[in-house]
Amino acid sequence: MASDTKGVNVIIVGAGIAGLSLGIMLERATDVGIRYTILERAHEFKTIGSSIGLSAQCLRVFDQLGILDDLKSASTNIVGSIYMDQELSVIGRVDSSFCEERYGYGVRLFSRPDLMLALLRHVPEEKIFWGKKVLGLVQDSEGVTVRCADGTTVHGDIVIGADGAYSAVRQSLYETMKKNGAVLKKSETSPLRFDQFSILGTTEKIDHLYKFPEDECKMYNILPSTQEDIYAYTMVFEDGRLGWRLSGPSLARHIKDEANFRFSDWDSESIDDLKRHLSDAPAPIVGTVGKLFEHTESISRILIEDRFYETWWHERTLLIGDACHKVVPAAGQGANQSILDCICLANLLYELPSRDGKDIEKVFTKFYELRAPQARKAVSGSKRLGQLVGAHSFIGTALRTFVLKLMSGSLNVKSLDAMYAGRPILNYLPQIPLKGSLPDNSKPMTFGTTSLGASAV
Incomplete structure (x- = not known):
């Protein structure tokens, strides 16, 4: 029997993948009185972003x-990745066609807008408040109050910061900790490196411009051979659209300062400069980057620095997803790690005994204990992968070629087995049969007070 949370009120900051996923999970936990509200700084849903694999x-x-x-109806099943050099010669292939048989589910490719819209459909409209830019928060023994830029305040028992790499909740959390005499590590407060970033987007339907290089959906990567080369990937959707992303040190020259990078859209001059600089660069399937720009309505940018923060919570505030462990898109693990956070947190909140600060502290402590080791591991692995795909020295490219050959064989299955052996579910919902031939080796994400057992990583 679930414990009585006495109507705990959860404020989720950020209506991204983590915030919406957590909202969906808490929507199914109302039998113990959990209430939630999602605050989003954007005034409306924005169709930005490239591709995401779950x-x-x-x-x-x-x-x-x-x-x-x-x-599934909003996504495409992806069966592998192809790696090419700057001359578009294939230097490696990584197969994922066996995932459904072995792990129960294939790898689904979404455009970010499609995934967001699919998740939005399962969160009641009245639970999301748009145009709520968080300026700060105040915590005390009675709860936490969030102050927004529009002059409103929102009061709850818990605040969950799911607001991304430049988390306003994290900054407010640090300010509170400093006022309370806490000493933060330099790595916690150092700015993200804005000299490492990607530009990305999803094209309109342009299958009339190209033919599929192969019959099934794959990710096509162009790897750099010099520091000036652009690392590019394109993901082919079944409906004829392309998700694309470009990275590389040479892109940094187009950013004047960090403030513009963080808060402004590209102005027309910067867009024109980028087009001139990159228009002739190769982009598999359509031919050139210029064609990607030509057929992409909304171009956005993201930081690509991996970062693990040691501090995830203080008093009644907790960080999840990119707000506390940012994994670059090249690893394909950012969204997946965020959703794993949500599963773990939802399970623990379901068992929350009361709204008392000490009980909340126990939940947050357990959450960190369960999730931090795996998140740290994902960040570390992402860093190594980023160094590998971005290598441009003779030794680096030789090592990359060697590793890609290994990944084209049995090492691929072993590495995915290690990653997907844990497929967690929610404790408080009816269990579903385990699918796939690989056993689930997850550890429990629970205090052990619910009668249903769920697996976790």
């Missing part, structure tokens, strides 16, 4: 939630 680690819980078919 693996069996996350798809299983969406299956349990009953929304997997909806997600």
Whole structure:
């Protein structure tokens, strides 16, 4: 029997993948009185972003939630990756066609807008408040109050910062800790490196401009051979659109300062400069980067620095997802790690005994204990992968070629087995049969007070 949370009120800051996923999970936990509100700084939904891959680690819980078919209809099954040099010669292939048989679910490829819209459909409209830019928060023994730029305040028992790499909640959390005499590590407060970033987008339907290089959906990567080369990937959707992303040190020259990078859209001059600089660079399937720009309505940018923060919580405030462990898109793990955070947190909040600060502290402590080791591991792995794909020295490119050959064989299965052996679900919902031939080796994400057992990583 679930414990009585006495109507705990959760404020989720950020209506991204983590915030919406947590909202969906808490929506199914109302039998113990959990209430939630999502605050989003944007005034409306924005169709920005490129492609996102979700693996069996996350798809299983969406299956349990009953929304997997909806997600499948908004996505494409991806069966592998192809790696090429700057001359577009294939230097490696990584197969993922076996994932559904082995792990129960294939790897689903989404455009970010499509995934966001699919998740939005399962969160009641009245639970999301748009145009709520967080300026600060105040915590005390009675709860926490969030102050927004529009002059409003929102009061709750817990604040969950799911507001990304430049988390306003994290900054407010640090300010509170400093006022309370806490000493933060330099790594916690140092700015993200804005000299490492990607530009990305999703094109309109342009299948009339190209033919599929192969019959099934794959990710096509162009790897750099010099520091000036652009690392590019394109993801082919079944409906004829392309998700694309460009990275590389040479892009940094187009950013004047960090403030512009953080808060402004590209102005027309910068867009024109980028087009001139990159228009002739190769982009597999369509031919050149210029064609990607030509057929992409909204171009956005993201930081690509991996970062693990040691401090995830203080008093009644907790960080999840990119706000506390940022994994670059090249690793394909950012969204998956965020959703794993949500599964763990939802399970623990369901068992929250009361709204008392000491009980909340126990939940946050347990959450960090369960999730931090895996998140740290994901960040570390992402850093190594980023160094590998971005290598441009003779030794670096030789090592990359060697590793890609290994990944084209049995090492690929072993590495995915290690990653997907844990496919967690929610404790408080009816369990679903384990799919796939690989056993689930997850550790429990629970205090052990619920009668249903769920797996975790």
